[in-house]
Amino acid sequence: MIVTEPIDFTGKFNPRRPKPPGHWMDMGVDERVEAVVGAGLPKFRARQISTNWFARSSNDPSSWTDLPREVRDQVAEKWFPTLLTNLRDLIADEGMTVKTGWRAFDGALIESVLMRYPGRTTICISSEAGCGMACPFCATGQGGLQRNLTTAEIIWQVHDAARRLGAGELPGGPGRINNVVFMGMGEPMANYRAVVNAIRTIHAPVPDGLGISARGITVSTVGMVPRMEQLATEGLPVTLAVSLHAPDDELRDEIVPLNKHFNVDAVLDAAWNHARVTRRRVSIEYILIKDINDQSWRADLLAKRLKSRGDFGWFHVNLIPLNPTPGSRWTASRREDEKAFVAHLECAGVPVTVRDTRGSDIDGACGQLAANLDSAEAEFV
Numbered sequence: 001m002i003v004t005e006p007i008d009f010t011g012k013f014n015p016r017r018p019k020p021p022g023h024w025m026d027m028g029v030d031e032r033v034e035a036v037v038g039a040g041l042p043k044f045r046a047r048q049i050s051t052n053w054f055a056r057s058s059n060d061p062s063s064w065t066d067l068p069r070e071v072r073d074q075v076a077e078k079w080f081p082t083l084l085t086n087l088r089d090l091i092a093d094e095g096m097t098v099k100t101g102w103r104a105f106d107g108a109l110i111e112s113v114l115m116r117y118p119g120r121t122t123i124c125i126s127s128e129a130g131c132g133m134a135c136p137f138c139a140t141g142q143g144g145l146q147r148n149l150t151t152a153e154i155i156w157q158v159h160d161a162a163r164r165l166g167a168g169e170l171p172g173g174p175g176r177i178n179n180v181v182f183m184g185m186g187e188p189m190a191n192y193r194a195v196v197n198a199i200r201t202i203h204a205p206v207p208d209g210l211g212i213s214a215r216g217i218t219v220s221t222v223g224m225v226p227r228m229e230q231l232a233t234e235g236l237p238v239t240l241a242v243s244l245h246a247p248d249d250e251l252r253d254e255i256v257p258l259n260k261h262f263n264v265d266a267v268l269d270a271a272w273n274h275a276r277v278t279r280r281r282v283s284i285e286y287i288l289i290k291d292i293n294d295q296s297w298r299a300d301l302l303a304k305r306l307k308s309r310g311d312f313g314w315f316h317v318n319l320i321p322l323n324p325t326p327g328s329r330w331t332a333s334r335r336e337d338e339k340a341f342v343a344h345l346e347c348a349g350v351p352v353t354v355r356d357t358r359g360s361d362i363d364g365a366c367g368q369l370a371a372n373l374d375s376a377e378a379e380f381v
């Protein structure tokens with residue numbers, strides 16, 4: 001039994017720790033207007049501020065010349081503290097993959113990964129500093145949970161990437177973000193309120209938010225069933241990805257410890273429900289680990305369990321070759337076992353793809369985010 005702590009579904013901060021500073025991005029549209037009025041400014045300033053921050057992607061209030069100078073100073077101090085400091089960028093795939101290490105106000109370290117493909121750009125973001133889910137194959141899981149991120153800290157990662165891309169600062173020329181995936185550090189459903197609020201602002205049309213289509217947003221979960229059910233009621237047609245990794249409880253109990261609380265059946269039912277309500281296909285994530293979960297009979301069992309929930313059209317299986325974490329006894333499946341696994345799923349009619357492992361040479365691939373930025377580097381920047 002690995003999960004011994006009660007699971008925190010509340011997303012609350014430990015009251016003994018300092019709370020991250022509040023930010024414009026923590027607020028919804030109405031709250032921003034209220035805050036502006038409360039600060040003695042006319043209502044229309046709220047829209048001006050949002051236009052500068054979200055539409056112009058400018059992170060420097062002193063350059064917002066449509067506001068009087070003293071208002072700029074007031075606004076900067078009140079609502080635009082620096083939440084995350086860029087410690088370093090690691091670049092791979094000829095500049096098309098950039099992993100950024102961030103330090104929060106309290107020293108918490110997180111990472112995000114930007115991946116440019118021909119015609120689209122995806123950012124993989126963190127929802128927590130660390131992760132409490134303790135999956136033994138995942139680098140983040142080994143370090144435990146430090147704390148939840150705030151709404152603004154989550155959006156910050158997307159906003160900053162959008163800003164840098166827009167300004168042409170990153171290799172590959174100017175661009176914009178098309179997809180946001182909650183597949184960085186943390187379990188997004190364990191920080192539910194902040195994550196849903198962040199999605200609302202990431203999705204809200206410019207200038208109220210970043211204007212990224214809900215269809216381009218993917219939330220990945222180990223299977224927190226009550227939160228998956230709740231997410232289906234939010235009216236947000238985001239894509240849900242479920243990290244299944246095993247079709248049987250015996251193995252899943254071991255490799256995804258939360259399975260002891262919510263088993264394979266419960267997780268697949270909640271996934272199916274999400275697909276039905278949102279009309280969005282659910283992605284079933286399945287890491288292939290050599291001789292652990294890659295047997296053909298498990299592919300057959302996976303197909304069977306998906307099929308028992310109706311039409312395969314609602315599920316898509318995404319196979320991920322394991323990225324071994326340092327010191328792990330597990331490695332990626334043999335090529336022939338991977339092929340056989342794919343063939344068994346295809347033969348049963350299950351839509352399946354094998355994911356490319358972008359950024360593995362900079363520890364930026366799935367499950368490798370561990371924020372092992374040492375202190376020397378942290379001080380250097």
Ligand code: SAH
Binds near residue numbers: 137221
């Ligand atoms: N906690 C959420 C969000 C993190 S997503 C979740 O687990 O879904 C990160 C994705 O990468 C998940 O599908 C996760 O299972 C996968 N992953 C973790 N460690 C990995 C590793 N070492 N190799 C390949 N994929 C890994």
